[in-house]
Amino acid sequence: MNDIPENTQKLGVTKMETAAFSENWSPPPFIKNPLLRWGLLLTFILYLSLSIGSLDVNWERIYVGLDRGAKFVYGFMNPNFSGRWTDISEGIIESLIMTVTSTAIGIIISIPIGFGAARNLAPLPVYLFCRSIIALSRSFQEIIIAILFVAIFGFGPLAGVLTLSFATIGFLSKLLAEDIESIDKNQAEAVKATGSSWWQWLNYGIQPQVMPRLIGLSLYRFDINFRESAVVGLVGAGGIGATLNTAFDRYEYDTAAAILIIIIGIVMLSEYISGYIRAGVQ
Amino acid sequence: MTKKLNPKTRVWHYRSRNKQLISWFIWLVATALFMYCWQRVSESTTWFFVWDAPRIAGDIGYRMIPPRWSYINELWEPLWDTLNIATIGTMMAIVMAIPVAFLAARNTTPSTTIVRPIALLIIVSSRSINSLIWSLLLVSIIGPGVVAGIVAISLRSIGFIAKLLYEAIEEIDHNQVEAVTASGASNLQILIYGIVPQILPAFAGISVFRWDINIRESTVLGLVGAGGIGLQLNASLNVLAWPQVTLILILILLAVILSEWVSAKVRHSII
Numbered sequence: 181m182n183d184i185p186e187n188t189q190k191l192g193v194t195k196m197e198t199a200a201f202s203e204n205w206s207p208p209p210f211i212k213n214p215l216l217r218w219g220l221l222l223t224f225i226l227y228l229s230l231s232i233g234s235l236d237v238n239w240e241r242i243y244v245g246l247d248r249g250a251k252f253v254y255g256f257m258n259p260n261f262s263g264r265w266t267d268i269s270e271g272i273i274e275s276l277i278m279t280v281t282s283t284a285i286g287i288i289i290s291i292p293i294g295f296g297a298a299r300n301l302a303p304l305p306v307y308l309f310c311r312s313i314i315a316l317s318r319s320f321q322e323i324i325i326a327i328l329f330v331a332i333f334g335f336g337p338l339a340g341v342l343t344l345s346f347a348t349i350g351f352l353s354k355l356l357a358e359d360i361e362s363i364d365k366n367q368a369e370a371v372k373a374t375g376s377s378w379w380q381w382l383n384y385g386i387q388p389q390v391m392p393r394l395i396g397l398s399l400y401r402f403d404i405n406f407r408e409s410a411v412v413g414l415v416g417a418g419g420i421g422a423t424l425n426t427a428f429d430r431y432e433y434d435t436a437a438a439i440l441i442i443i444i445g446i447v448m449l450s451e452y453i454s455g456y457i458r459a460g461v462q
Numbered sequence: 463m464t465k466k467l468n469p470k471t472r473v474w475h476y477r478s479r480n481k482q483l484i485s486w487f488i489w490l491v492a493t494a495l496f497m498y499c500w501q502r503v504s505e506s507t508t509w510f511f512v513w514d515a516p517r518i519a520g521d522i523g524y525r526m527i528p529p530r531w532s533y534i535n536e537l538w539e540p541l542w543d544t545l546n547i548a549t550i551g552t553m554m555a556i557v558m559a560i561p562v563a564f565l566a567a568r569n570t571t572p573s574t575t576i577v578r579p580i581a582l583l584i585i586v587s588s589r590s591i592n593s594l595i596w597s598l599l600l601v602s603i604i605g606p607g608v609v610a611g612i613v614a615i616s617l618r619s620i621g622f623i624a625k626l627l628y629e630a631i632e633e634i635d636h637n638q639v640e641a642v643t644a645s646g647a648s649n650l651q652i653l654i655y656g657i658v659p660q661i662l663p664a665f666a667g668i669s670v671f672r673w674d675i676n677i678r679e680s681t682v683l684g685l686v687g688a689g690g691i692g693l694q695l696n697a698s699l700n701v702l703a704w705p706q707v708t709l710i711l712i713l714i715l716l717a718v719i720l721s722e723w724v725s726a727k728v729r730h731s732i733i
Contacts, residue, residue: 231546245604277499284496334511447590
């Protein structure tokens with residue numbers, strides 16, 4: 181007896197709610213606090229109007245440039261590989277050589293720094309020292325480092341190699357250190373419990389755990405170093421960048437397009453190979 | 463007293479013999495390759511300059527200190543330009559990257575045989591070419607200035623944003639999409655109510671992350687004439703005004719730290 185009215189009431193409430201639901205429902209906002217939501221939107225619009233207002237756009241120049249843009253697109257459709265083939269091939273080979281050398285040097289240096297920057301391995305002074313090297317290397321763009329190194333070591337691929345090695349250290353040590361910090365402690369402890377020396381502990385307890393990731397990161401960095409090696413040439417640090425710069429300066433868009441296509445091709449190839457190796461390692 | 467091992471007992475090794483041989487072979491090839499490359503680098507290096515490097519470095523260091531603080535008044539406007547290049551560039555990239563990401567994701571693309579490869583090609587081309595090279599190209603096409611920088615940054619960011627976004631789209635929970643489909647939603651409604659809410663946090667994180675990277679990159683675009691504080695850096699380097707270079711480098715460092723802090727803060731509050 182008592183159940184029936186309660187039930188009907190419940191049903192009624194549900195019906196009402198469903199009605200209200202289907203008519204007025206809207207997805208919940210991404211930022212829940214309305215003050216923050218509207219405040220952010222307002223600030224954003226204000227900033228946008230200010231920044232677009234301060235843009236100094238020379239429409240005439242852009243209009244003139246459209247013609248050249250079309251030429252570049254045309255050049256991309258008909259890249260000219262043969263015209264400056266000696267320059268292009270020399271530049272690409274130099275870029276590849278710089279990539280290999282700098283990646284190898286970078287890996288060799290960043291392994292000890294990565295171990296030193298892992299808080300669960302290194303004592304505090306070593307940790308701080310290694311972390312500050314990483315921070316220094318990560319703060320500046322490769323091109324700025326390249327400018328300084330060209331000023332110090334002179335023009336040529338060595339400055340580029342040193343730049344890329346330096347950048348590799350910041351990237352690789354940081355990610356390696358993070359990986360070491362998140363290893364499975366039990367395995368390392370088990371190796372230690374067998375009475376291993378410090379080196380054995382490092383070699384059998386920790387190294388096997390971080391090796392797959394280290395290989396993956398190194399391959400990824402190889403990719404990045406190749407792409408960056410095209411850039412450091414702009415300031416005279418060797419590689420394909422100098423050839424590319426000359427091509428743009430002479431408005432030889434077909435040659436520039438050929439170089440860019442080769443870069444894209446090599447990056448795609450190396451991404452494919454590194455994906456294959458990574459799948460094999462892990 | 464130690465027990466003598468039976469000579470037939472096999473001692474444990476980290477690797478089997480074949481694996482050991484393969485590993486030694488890989489090391490051999492890698493070392494040979496490295497030595498060859500190093501020799502090539504060494505051949506095209508003027509070692510006299512390299513041996514002289516410590517003195518030069520000391521000399522430059524000596525000239526760089528102290529920074530010329532009064533120069534800072536000429537840097538506020540380039541700094542504002544740099545911020546604008548990064549922000550507007552990121553926004554333009556987002557607008558262009560969203561459709562590319564939906565076309566590249568396996569579960570939302572209209573056709574895997576034609577459209578998806580094209581979208582992936584756009585992503586790869588945009589990612590393979592550094593923003594400095596994009597700006598080199600754009601300065602040569604539309605002339606030096608902030609606009610070239612903005613377009614360069616946005617072209618470079620499309621690939622990055624679209625790649626991470628399409629991976630996020632491929633990882634969504636399919637049940638939610640199915641539930642929305644079952645309610646009789648149109649394709650657009652499935653997109654808005656089934657897919658977008660799932661990728662929104664990832665999308666916000668990716669955008670802020672890229673904005674942070676773009677602040678870094680836009681500081682140097684001026685080196686090739688694409689506006690921002692890099693122009694001043696280039697000008698100072700050309701006249702060997704090292705105290706000004708120091709000040710600019712300090713400002714760049716501060717901008718990078720600040721943008722990294724903002725991006726970490728925003729991403730933290732999203733996750």
